[in-house]
Amino acid sequence: MASALRYNVALCLTLALTVLGVRSVQGGRVECEKLPVDMCAFAVSSSGVRCVLEKKYDAATRGVEYECQSSGVMVEKMMEWIETEECLHACGLERMSVGMSSDGLAEYTDFSSKLCSDKCQNNCPNIVDLYLNLAAGEGMYLPHVCEGHKKRERSRRMMYERVSATAEGPLSGGSILASVPTASLSLASAPVAL
Incomplete structure (x- = not known):
């Protein structure tokens, strides 16, 4: 318990210092083009x-490079926002996510399940706002998508519980063949080599 508390405190301090460091380097302003690539995705x-x-692709080095850019997508309620590791994990996202995509919203995937989780929906307003708008761009309403996922999850859970409840437990008193008369068992003949 104490180690988990220490870990959480250390993580919070690290994130706070990182955000303060980014702001102090940029004169108190968060500018996409000046953010380190490992802090870029989901920032405002x-x-x-x-x-x-x-x-x-960089032809000179023949390698892939990442850069942080302004997307042109405006956010109404939040400014100067660097997304937390907790929210990225809770919502099924990765820090080095390239671009913005609604892929995986309509299907029941691990990502959509985490995005629709109460932990993500109730604690990560920036991510929820982003995917609410991405879903709307695809003609979907995120709360309806999440409700569909939750219904599917509940029905899977109920099905599992039914199967588990009707399954017989381990056999007691020996083998299943113990109750079969030996006269009804026939042995297969050995294969004949030609």
Whole structure:
């Protein structure tokens, strides 16, 4: 218990210092183009623009490079927001997510299950707002999508409970063959080599 508390305190301090460090380097402003790539995805700039991590091929090094850019997507309620590791984990996202995509929202996946979880929905307003808008762009309403996922999860759980309740327990008193008369068992003949 004490080690978990220490871990949480250390994580909070690290995140706070990181955010303060980013702001102090940039004169108190969060600018997408100046964010380190490992803090870019799901961030919101001081002007309310969503930051997006982009991947590009560098012909000189023949490698892939990442850069943080302004997406052009405005956020109404939040500014100067660097998403927390807790929310990324709770919502099934990764820090190095490239671009913004609604892929996986309509299907029942691990990602959509986590995105629709109470932990994500109740504690991560930035991510919920982003995916609410991405879903709307695809003609979906995120609360309805999440309700469908929750119904599916409940029906799976009920099905599992029914199967578990009707399944017979372990056999007691020996083998299943113990009750079969030996006269009804016939042995297969050995294969004949030609």
